[in-house]
Amino acid sequence: MKILDARILIIDADPEVVNFLKHHLGNQHVIESIPTGIEGIAKGSSSEYDLYFISMSLPDISGRDVLHAIRDVHEEAICIMMSSNPSIDSAVQTTQMGAYNYISKPFDAEKILPMIHRALERRWYILEARRLRQERENNLAELNVDKSRLATVINAIDDGILVINQKKEIIFYNPRFLQLIHTDRQILIGDSMFRYLPQSLQKQLCEILQKAESEGKTNAIKQEIVIKPPLELVVMANTATIFGENGQCLGAVSVLRDITEMKQLDQSKSHFVNMVAHELKAPLAAIHSYLKMILDNALGDDIVTYNTYLKRSLERTEALIELINDLFNIFRMDSKGVKRNLEKVEVATLLESLVEFFKPKMEEREITVNLALKHGLYINADSEEIRRVFTNLISNAIKYNKYEGHIDITCVADGRWVKVSVKDTGIGMTSEEKDRLFQEFFRAKNIYTRNITGTGLGLAIMKKIVDEYAGRITVETEFEKGSTFTVYLPRVEN
Amino acid sequence: MSKKILLIDDDVDLIAVYKPFLEKQGFEVQAAYNSEEGKQLFKSFKPDVVFADLVMEHFDSGFVLCHWLDHQPERKNARVIIFTSTGHETGYRFSTQTSEEKKWINADDYLEKPISPNDLLQYIKERC
Incomplete structure (x- = not known):
């Protein structure tokens, strides 16, 4: 093997040398020549030639310096040194410096040409080796890119990943895994899993490896694991066995997913269901006991009590219907798919009509009402929903008011808001009661509220509605003095 | 001497039924509408039997109350019964089958609502 079209550089001022080489090699190869050492270094370094012929005696610098400079740039350059006064010393010296050969001038074609062929052959091997090396490097580079791409992906995954071998040693994990098992300790590859993993996960891994051994086939276990009880960190651990090509069990892989939020949601849902139940x-228990008393003839001829029991049963039945309606409303609000008919609602007019509606109830308890409403203020809302908000406010102000109490209702513009306040002279709230006010099913329990029926959902629904319109509710209250509920809703121009 | 019964329940209607009914049967009955009133009456009235509602101010008010009762010296002379609509199908899983379970809820027994006044009377006569 040898190179065709080799690029050859001759650094020599001697025209005889140049002519000789051009004559013998010129038709197969590309030959350039340079007469001085400095220029030779510049040309010979800027690109790599396949073969260099360097004269030991140049007009400016020594051939050794040229050899040194070129080999400095091109480590594998094949340089043939030429001298008209050859000496053993300089031959040894230049060979030690990496020269391929040292020949004397004038040339003997029979000796020189085979040597040049060998040099070109060598050059071919060098290039071929270089090509292979490059190819291998490219492959490795690709492999590394693949590997690091995979590593990047695995490290970025929001699930924790753990791989153990048959000996239950940890052989791989990603950063998320450390977070999920809540350890600050650095795990070393090859460490026993028993030193680090939560017991429940250890148990799962042992179980699956044992099963793999006895059954000899892939299996998987899916299980919830509480890392930080009671429910602060819960993961779903999904573990599966890894089998090699020969069917032997190599270990297991666990994927941990944080399901804390889901669990908490689940728990609050089931709490809600329990509360509903x-x-x-x-x-129903109250109605049941009233009816039992009546049907068991336990009242004798006490007509007054008899009537009271029936009246209370009816009231509790009505409250139950109201509760069921409120539950539907809560579910409707929570299920997001609420259809709203948005329209411009003039707030003052709506409030006036509601007060008119509640007049009989107020008169029943001799409650007076004062309205200070600015007309011409609009909000963009579903009129049914907004009616529910104000109905709730006014009905609470009546229900939780004192006999012969008073209600102040105002409606004003406050910046970009329509501000509606309903102030009563009722029973007020303690600060603990106020804090839990918007909680579902919360009802203040004290001597004043004992006989007032309510679903415990009214304010929760009201808050959900006001939140939907990006509004807010504030409450000022003093126990036994009264409360002021203020609702802010975004104002729109007519 | 007639038995003293303390009813602790935030449902005004239940008390409206049971209190006069039990009084008519010859018991001495006091009623509390929340845990705080219940505690005060327990100390002053010194009942023989306590019926305590479970869900009052909080979902577990009755348990908290029973825990408090358990630390009162008067407790050893009284029988405490949890009386609730939140029974086995809904909400808490508890029972008084074993002494350990009884210890856990600090109550001697529990009754699930609704219970008719006559059945309640029967229960008091037989078990208290």
Whole structure:
């Protein structure tokens, strides 16, 4: 193997040398020549030639310096040194410096040409080796890119990943895994899993490896694991066995997913369901006991008590219907798919009509009302929903007011808001009661509220509605003095 | 001497039924509408039997109350019964089958609402 079209550089001022080489090699190869050492270094370094012929005696600098400079740039350059006064010393010296050969001038073609062929052959091997090396490097580079791409992906995954081998040693994990098992300790590859993993995960891994051994096939276990009880960090651990090509079990891989939020949601849902069940059952228990008393003839001829019992049963039944309606409203608000018919609602007119509606109830308890409403203020809302908000406010102001109490209702513009306040002279709230006011099913329990029925959902619904319109509710209250509920809703121009 | 019964329940209607009914049967009955009133009456009235509602101010008010009762010296002379609509199908899973379970809820027994006044009377006569 040898190179065709080799690029050859001759650094020599001697025209005989140049002519000789051009004559013998010129038709197969590309030959350039340079007469001085400095220029030779410049040309010979800027690009790599396949072969260099360097004269030991140049007009400016020594051939050794040229050899040194060129080999400095091109480590594998094949340089043939030429001298008209050859000496053993300089031959040894230049060979030690990496020269390929040292020949004397004038040339003997029979000796020189085979040597040049060998040099070109060598050059071919050098290039071929270089090509292979490059190819291998490219492959490795690709492999590394693949590997690091995979590593990047695995490290970025929001699930924790753990791989253990048959000996239950940890052989791989990603950063998320450390977070999920809540350890600050650095795990070393090859460490025993028993030193680090939560017990429940250890148990799962042992179980699956044992099963793999006895059954000899892939299996998987999915299980919830509480890392920080009671429910602060819960993960779903999904573990599967890894089998090699020969069917032997190599270990197991666990994927941990944080399901804390889901669990908490689940728990609050089931708490809500329990509360609903209780709230539905409690009035039924009351009605049940009233009816039992009546049907068991336990009242004798006490007509007054008899009537009271029936009246209370009816009231509790009505409250139950109201509760069921409120529950529907809560579910409707929570299920997001609420259809709203948005329209411009003039707030003052709506409030006036509601006060008119509640007049009989107010008169029943001799409650006076004062309205200070600015007309011409609009909000963009579903009139049904907004009616529910104000109905709730006014009905609470009546229900929780004192006999012969008073209600002040105002409606004003406040910046970009329509501000509606309903102030009563009722029973007010303690600060603990105020804090829990918008909680579902919360009802203040004290001597004043004992006989007032309510679903415990009114304010929760009201808050959900006001939140939907990006508004807010504030409450000022003093126990036994009264409360002021203020609702802010975004104002729109007519 | 007639038995003293303390009813602790935030449902005004239940008390409206049971209190006069039990009084008519010859018991001495006092009623509390929340845990705080219940505690005060327990100390002053010194009942023989306590019926305590479970869900009052909080979902577990009755348990908290029973825990408090358990630390009162008067407790050893009284029988405490949790009386609730939140029974086995809904909400809490508890029972008084074993002494350990009884210890856990600090109550001697529990009754699930609704219970008719006559059945309640029967229960008091037989078990209290």
